[in-house]
Amino acid sequence: MSFADQLSALGVTLPDAPAPAANYVPYVQVGNILYVSGQISNGPDGFILGKxxxxMTVEQGADAAKSCAISLLAQVKAACGGDIERLVRVIKLTGFVNSTEDFTDQPKVINGASDFLVAALGDAGRHARSAVSAPSLPLGVAVEIEGIFEIK
Incomplete structure (x- = not known):
């Protein structure tokens, strides 16, 4: 099954790739490696805010992380000229979780992105990962995730 078909089966339509909010580019391609800038948690009602x-609960945080993964794939699709099938695999994610000093479930939050990518992409969605705490994130969002991808 194609990636587009798998996304459709999950009820996900990739949005237009979000525009950068400052002086940076949304992605950089070096050979067949695509580095995607951090994508912040964003839903149909706007930014997903919270700490x-x-x-926020871990479940709400995981949903916010999933929204970041959807935005990452939207950036990959844009970098591939609209053809998500050029994606070979997810290499690595770095997830930042807006959390209190005593919160220790950052990996469970970023699982929202990781689980989604495996569901949507199969083995191509399996990746290396970091999940770290941040005392605050841009605009007060709950999660930001950057990614490294292999494309053809």
């Missing part, structure tokens, strides 16, 4: 360990 894990205070105003």
């Amino acid at each position: 894990l360990g205070a105003s």
Whole structure:
């Protein structure tokens, strides 16, 4: 099954790739490696704001992380001229979780992105990963994730 078909089966339509919010580019391609800038948690009602360990549950954080993964794939699709099938695999994610000092479930939050990518891409979605805490994130969002991808 194609990646587009797998996404459709999950009920996901990739949005237009979000525009950069400052002086940077959304992605850089070096050979067959694509480096995608951090994507912040964003849903149909706007930015997903909050702090894990205070105003958000792990489940809400995981949903925010999934939204970041969808934006990452939208950037990959844009970098591939609209053809998501050029994606070979996800190499690595680095996830940042807006969390309190005593919150320690950052990996469970970033699982929202990792689980989605494996569901959408199969083995091509399996990746190396880091999940770290941040005392705050841009605009007060709950999660930001950057990614490295192999494309053809």
